[in-house]
Amino acid sequence: MENTGFNLENKRKLLYKRKRRRKIIFRLTLLFTLIFCVSIYFILNSKGLINRKVTLSPPKEKEFIVCIDPGHGDFDIGSKSPSGSLEKDIVLSISLKLGELLEKENIKVVYTRTNDSLPWLDDANDSLKERIKISEVFKSDLFISIHCNSNYDDTNAKGIETWYKLNDEESKDFAEDIQLSLSNLNYTDNRGVKTYAKKEDALAVLELNSANSALVELGFLSNSLDEKYLTLDSNQDKIANALKEGILRQLAVDN
Known part of the structure; x- marks a missing residue:
C-alpha cells in the first residue's frame, strides 16, 4: 500500500534549508561578536585602558636620620694641645668626613x-x-x-671613651657600638663606655635629647701621642669610617 502522506525528497530539502539557516545564523552571530569585541577594544584603548603599564613600587624603606654634632665651635675652642691643635677643628673635620660616608649609605x-x-x-x-x-x-x-678630651694635670692620660644617657639601654648599646669600632683601630687606650652618676651631672646633649644619643671622646689633646694621631688627615679618615661602622651596627639593631 503506497503512503502518499510522506515525500522523502521534500523532507530532505526542508532539512537542508534548516541546516543552511543555522549556519547563516552562526556566522552572523560570530561576525557581530567580533565587531562588538573590536569596538570595545578601540573604546578602551582610546581611554588609555589597554596596554597600560602598571608599575608596582616596592615598599619604601625607612629613612634613617643621623644628627652629627661636632663639639664646640666659634669662640668656644674646646681643648687645646700644647702645640696649638684645637678640638673644635679636629672634630669638625672628622664629622664632615663621617657625614659623607653615611650619605653614601643612603x-x-x-x-x-x-x-x-x-x-x-x-x-x-x-x-x-x-x-x-x-x-x-x-x-x-x-x-x-664628637669631642676630644684633655687632662693637663696628667699628660700621660690618653684613650677613647664614649658616654651614654643614664638608665638608657639603647643609649648604652649605641655607645658600646661606637666604642668597639674605635677601639679596633688600636691607636690609643680603650677607656670603655661611661655614664654620669646622677642627672645633676648629666651631659645635656644626651639627657635632654629624645634621639638615641652618645657622646664620644676620641682621645686626649693633652697627650702627644693621641694628638699626633688625631691631627693626621689619613687617621681622621680611619676614625670617620670606624664611627660609620658603629652607627650602621646600631641602625641595623633599630631596623
Whole structure:
C-alpha cells in the first residue's frame, strides 16, 4: 500500500534549508561578536585602558636620620694641645668626613654645624640648647656628639671613651657600638663606655635629647701621642669610617 502522506525528497530539502539557516545564523552571530569585541577594544584603548603599564613600587624603606654634632665651635675652642691643635677643628673635620660616608649609605645626615661660624652661639648653654633643638626638629634617629678630651694635670692620660644617657639601654648599646669600632683601630687606650652618676651631672646633649644619643671622646689633646694621631688627615679618615661602622651596627639593631 503506497503512503502518499510522506515525500522523502521534500523532507530532505526542508532539512537542508534548516541546516543552511543555522549556519547563516552562526556566522552572523560570530561576525557581530567580533565587531562588538573590536569596538570595545578601540573604546578602551582610546581611554588609555589597554596596554597600560602598571608599575608596582616596592615598599619604601625607612629613612634613617643621623644628627652629627661636632663639639664646640666659634669662640668656644674646646681643648687645646700644647702645640696649638684645637678640638673644635679636629672634630669638625672628622664629622664632615663621617657625614659623607653615611650619605653614601643612603642615610640622611643633619649637622649641628658645618663650619666654625655659629651666629646663634652666645654662651655654652645656648649652644647646647641649639644642638638639641636641631636634633629634635629633624626627628633624628641617632645623635652623636664628637669631642676630644684633655687632662693637663696628667699628660700621660690618653684613650677613647664614649658616654651614654643614664638608665638608657639603647643609649648604652649605641655607645658600646661606637666604642668597639674605635677601639679596633688600636691607636690609643680603650677607656670603655661611661655614664654620669646622677642627672645633676648629666651631659645635656644626651639627657635632654629624645634621639638615641652618645657622646664620644676620641682621645686626649693633652697627650702627644693621641694628638699626633688625631691631627693626621689619613687617621681622621680611619676614625670617620670606624664611627660609620658603629652607627650602621646600631641602625641595623633599630631596623
